[in-house]
Amino acid sequence: MDVPADIAPRRLSPREYEANFEDATPPLSRKQALIEAARCYYCYDAPCMEACPTGIDIPSFIKKIAGDNVKGSAVTILEENVMGGMCARVCPTEILCEQACVRTAQEHKPVAIGALQRYATDWLFERGIQPFQRAAPTGRKVAVVGAGPAGLSCAHRLAMHGHEVTVFEAREKPGGLNEYGIAAYKVTNDFAQREVDFILSMGGITIEHGKALGRDVTLAELRAGYGAVFLGLGHNAVNALRIEGEELDGVVNAVDFIAALRQAPDKSALPVGRRIVVIGGGNTAIDVATQSKRLGAEDVTIVYRRRPDAMSATGAEQEWAQTNGVRIKHWAQPRRVIGAGGHVREVEFEYTVLDEAGRLAGTGELFRIPADMVFKAIGQCFVPAAAGDAELAELLEFRPDGRFAVNEDRQTSLPNVFAGGDCVPGIDLTVSAVQDGKVAAEAIHRLLGAS
Structure with missing residues (x-):
């Protein structure tokens, strides 16, 4: 199959873009x-x-x-x-x-x-109400790495206790996943930044942007200069398909596309394919598929290797995608991406079943789906080596899945270093990251000996 890729911006009218990216769930009166x-x-x-x-x-x-x-x-x-x-x-x-x-x-x-x-x-x-007040200054300083939900939650609770908190953030904007990783129609009117402004308005928190761990600051430096350190590093790598053709043009990490869409001042200017294939079964797969459809893609298919209730995306999320014109095909796994002229043209899949032991197995029966763009959405992970600081692997204990080993206080193997969010075990949700930051902040407050 040698059909030119059809990827273009401005597939819809201005009013259609406006309607497609309005608040998906209007607030209650x-x-x-x-x-x-x-x-x-x-x-x-x-x-x-x-x-x-x-x-x-x-x-x-x-x-x-x-x-x-x-x-x-x-x-x-x-x-x-x-x-x-x-x-x-x-x-x-x-x-x-x-x-x-x-x-x-x-x-x-x-x-x-x-x-x-x-x-x-x-x-x-x-109404611009700030209900929180800081306690009297303690004179103690804490470093937080990462201005995502875990880091900001930790910083806010520590600042409320009177500590001075410096947040080191690699990106231009704070917010982490809330700013860069959520579908645009779920978070409208720049709400992520408005919420960050609310958190910072209490005082006691300074964010230093463009500061990446390993490149601009090291864990050793932070431990030497601050009473405690909280690592809210989030995911820092995307799982690979590990199949032939993954390197072709048009094969894109879903999280990167979602981030670009969230930051695009003009969504109509973002090119999208006419035929989209999304590989994965989580919320990222749902978000990238639905937003592709709302950007003007005509044919969008999510392909997942197991049954519907095995998807990490909830039933409500799956239904949302389907009501937006997205097809979800289950029981199939990718085998190769087929291209022409260096660009993706098709994706070949193999039907899957569960064997007698309950393990996933291929049937040997293959089929193909035409595609101008393929989104990889098979999960993210935390890779210590990708964090940029070699000291992490030397000083801290990690679990087999690569995440930091922490106790119930989110304390790592180093007594004055804590961690939370997607880089520690648990459910990868904003609400869980917030709880990690809050729990760690209280433990840090006790560690610093403040009343």
Whole structure:
């Protein structure tokens, strides 16, 4: 097959781009919020609280909304999760707090906890209210590497305790995954930066941009100059397909494309293929496939090697992609990328099954899907060597999967070095990263001997 690749910008009208990247889930009105809050039973031993990684007192914040105390509701949320506004937008509530809601078992319709959380936090942000105050200065300094959810959460809690925090961030903007890795229609109106501004407005936190670990600063230097160090490095590598043709033009890392889209001032100027194949089964695969469709791609197919419920993308995310015109094909694995003139033209797949031992196996039966662009979305990982600081591998203990080995306080094998977020074991979610940062900050506060 030798058909010229069809990759181009401006496939749609200006109004179509505007509509396609508007807020996918418009916020609740006051009336809607009051009605929804009234559905909550305000359970004493609320299962929704147990399901929230940050332990937000969900019945309490919802009850305050019902009583029209929206500021109090927002403070209840943010005291446990300073990124409660972002988590209200991107958290998979359908498998966390809302799945645990008592209403789910009774009516198959949980209280809309995520929407109510957004209602309260948006109310606070829109009014420019800063509910947090710093404690008296302790004179102690802490270094945080990475201005993502884990790093910013840690920095905020430490600053609130009166410590001076310096955040070293390699990129031009803070926010990490929230700024660079979330679908544009999930986080509109520059909300990621507005949330960062809210966190910084309390004081006590300085961000130094363009400072990468290993290149501009070393772990040894940070340990010598600060009372403690928190590493919020996130993922720093993308898993490879390891198949023939992966190097062809048009084969792109999904995370890079999503980052480019999030930073593009004019989304219509971003070239996209007419025929897209996405390989993977997680939220990144859903986000890149759906956004490709909304950029004007005509034929978008996600191919995943196992059954639907084995995908790490939730059922709600899969349904969202399908309602946006994305096909999801299960039980197939990539075998090679076929090109012409140095550019991808097709992807060859092999049908898969589970053998008698429950292991994935190929059937030997092959098929091909035409493609102008292929997005790799088979997961990210943390590679110590890619962090740029050789001392990491020498000084710190790592798990077999390459992530930092930490205890329940997110303390590494070095007593004054802590870590959290995607570079440590756990669920790779914003809400989990926030909790890691919060837990580590409290442990660091105790380590520094501050009252």
